[in-house]
Amino acid sequence: MKWMIWAMAAGAVACSAPQLSQGSQAKSESESGKMQVRNVTQAYNENCSNCHGVNGEGGGGGTKSLLTEDKFDQKWDKPFFDAIKNGVPEMGMEAYGEGWDDKSIWSMVVHIRELQLRGLRAQGMRPKTNAAGLYEGQRHNYKVEDVVTAGLRTPWAVDWLPDGRMLVTNRPGSMVVVKDGQVVATVEGMPRTIELGQGGYMDIAVHPKYSENGWIYFSFTDPAEGANNRGLTKVVRGKLRFSGATARWVNEETLFVSAQENYTGAGVHFGSRIVFDGKGHIFFSIGERGQQDLAQDLTRPNGKVFRLNEDGTRPTDNPFRGRGGDSDAVWSYGHRNPQGLVMGLDGRLWDTEHAPRGGDELNEVVKGENYGWPLVSFCINYNDTPFGTPWPAAGQNIRMPIYRWMPSNAACGLDVVRGNAFPNWRGDLVAGGLAGQSVDRIRTREGKFVEREEIVFGMGRVRDVVTGPDGYVYVALNQPDKIVRLVPAP
Numbered sequence: 001m002k003w004m005i006w007a008m009a010a011g012a013v014a015c016s017a018p019q020l021s022q023g024s025q026a027k028s029e030s031e032s033g034k035m036q037v038r039n040v041t042q043a044y045n046e047n048c049s050n051c052h053g054v055n056g057e058g059g060g061g062g063t064k065s066l067l068t069e070d071k072f073d074q075k076w077d078k079p080f081f082d083a084i085k086n087g088v089p090e091m092g093m094e095a096y097g098e099g100w101d102d103k104s105i106w107s108m109v110v111h112i113r114e115l116q117l118r119g120l121r122a123q124g125m126r127p128k129t130n131a132a133g134l135y136e137g138q139r140h141n142y143k144v145e146d147v148v149t150a151g152l153r154t155p156w157a158v159d160w161l162p163d164g165r166m167l168v169t170n171r172p173g174s175m176v177v178v179k180d181g182q183v184v185a186t187v188e189g190m191p192r193t194i195e196l197g198q199g200g201y202m203d204i205a206v207h208p209k210y211s212e213n214g215w216i217y218f219s220f221t222d223p224a225e226g227a228n229n230r231g232l233t234k235v236v237r238g239k240l241r242f243s244g245a246t247a248r249w250v251n252e253e254t255l256f257v258s259a260q261e262n263y264t265g266a267g268v269h270f271g272s273r274i275v276f277d278g279k280g281h282i283f284f285s286i287g288e289r290g291q292q293d294l295a296q297d298l299t300r301p302n303g304k305v306f307r308l309n310e311d312g313t314r315p316t317d318n319p320f321r322g323r324g325g326d327s328d329a330v331w332s333y334g335h336r337n338p339q340g341l342v343m344g345l346d347g348r349l350w351d352t353e354h355a356p357r358g359g360d361e362l363n364e365v366v367k368g369e370n371y372g373w374p375l376v377s378f379c380i381n382y383n384d385t386p387f388g389t390p391w392p393a394a395g396q397n398i399r400m401p402i403y404r405w406m407p408s409n410a411a412c413g414l415d416v417v418r419g420n421a422f423p424n425w426r427g428d429l430v431a432g433g434l435a436g437q438s439v440d441r442i443r444t445r446e447g448k449f450v451e452r453e454e455i456v457f458g459m460g461r462v463r464d465v466v467t468g469p470d471g472y473v474y475v476a477l478n479q480p481d482k483i484v485r486l487v488p489a490p
């Protein structure tokens, strides 16, 4: 064993885990007396690659390639961890758990996942097309059509008016009306915003009874009073007044705004999606704004899913009422950056959210539950050091995801397939990824994971995925800025 690459954990730097004091890490280490790897890639290269290959291709010491779609499946997370911890003595692989702590063992699993995705992409893993250019999916064939190709700038969210016109938010701070694929108007009189890193104009949600009440719900980065370099997610509703070619935002009402002292200059993790439950409430999400320990603070807006009455008042049966700050509105906590939120056809609420590096999550969002950030995560740190293990410790009451993306897909955009265009996908979740440039179809039953199929890859960064009124699956892309849709094909 090459001790030079090891350091006692007290010396390890955890760039995305400042809340874990060096002292507490050192303590957990001295309890177990085990070492923590200082650099994940280097530890793999120096200890594992002579048998498994620098890229996981195998061949040394009787190993097989790790680069197979079967072994990429999440069901192998625990068996991989166990193999590394306990070794495969009869095959000559030592038990790394004798010298390494569990975080280090887990970090090897994350590293192998990164090698696998790179290797499998290089082998051509992606949705399959046939000679006619149609995608041949597991349950449906489909084709991808351009819908809007001009006039968008970092489109963030898409929704429809009952007459078929589409509303699209552009992150820099505009909302446009789209008719027959053409941007026909920019809505005037919308609130001022600030494009602070990932912030700006975000979600748009047309009330299910729009024809009766005319309400449109909207979330955006609200600039701090008197300052243009700090902001926080705010949720409002308003109406559109059309006259001739113009559209104007009127009757605006504020539904959620946090205290000014919670506004910060951080450019990350604003959330935010808005969902109706059909029972008079909305749910929406705010990310932890880079202040990860605040995701555990019920009084602060960071890292929460919220529930309000549709008029913005706080429901009396919310779980954390009366604790001060924003607690009256909190539904669940311990989230990192939920940029996908949807109510399934079975009435379950789902979110997708980012982890740092490896371990973006699909969670069933349940009243009062803790989703664990930053206490428990599948990830490693961006700087290639271990973060933790994805198993709650005894006494930690944390709800774990039913699916995790490893490596991260940078989860953004989530919907459920409705309508009749894709009968064999009906009720399945469709989940986008920015960095992953992907859309996955995920089937759940009774809240449990059933299957996953990648249905879009490599067309651009996916910011929103929405089933249209026609039942087609619309995808808002960035780089290039456009909207495409998946349409069933023979």
Ligand code: HEC
Binding pocket: 044, 047, 048, 049, 050, 051, 052, 058, 060, 061, 062, 063, 064, 065, 066, 071, 079, 080, 081, 083, 084, 088, 091, 092, 093, 094, 096, 108, 109, 112
């Ligand atoms: C002396 C050679 C050798 C070294 C060094 C070695 N392994 Fe292995 N490993 C094997 C063999 C042989 C197997 C069983 C055959 C196989 O799965 O390819 C195995 C199995 C595994 C498996 C289970 C694979 C599966 O398909 O289920 C994982 C994961 C793994 N090793 C990871 C590692 C990691 C991480 C390291 C370094 C910390 C490491 N191994 C070091 C030889 C080695």
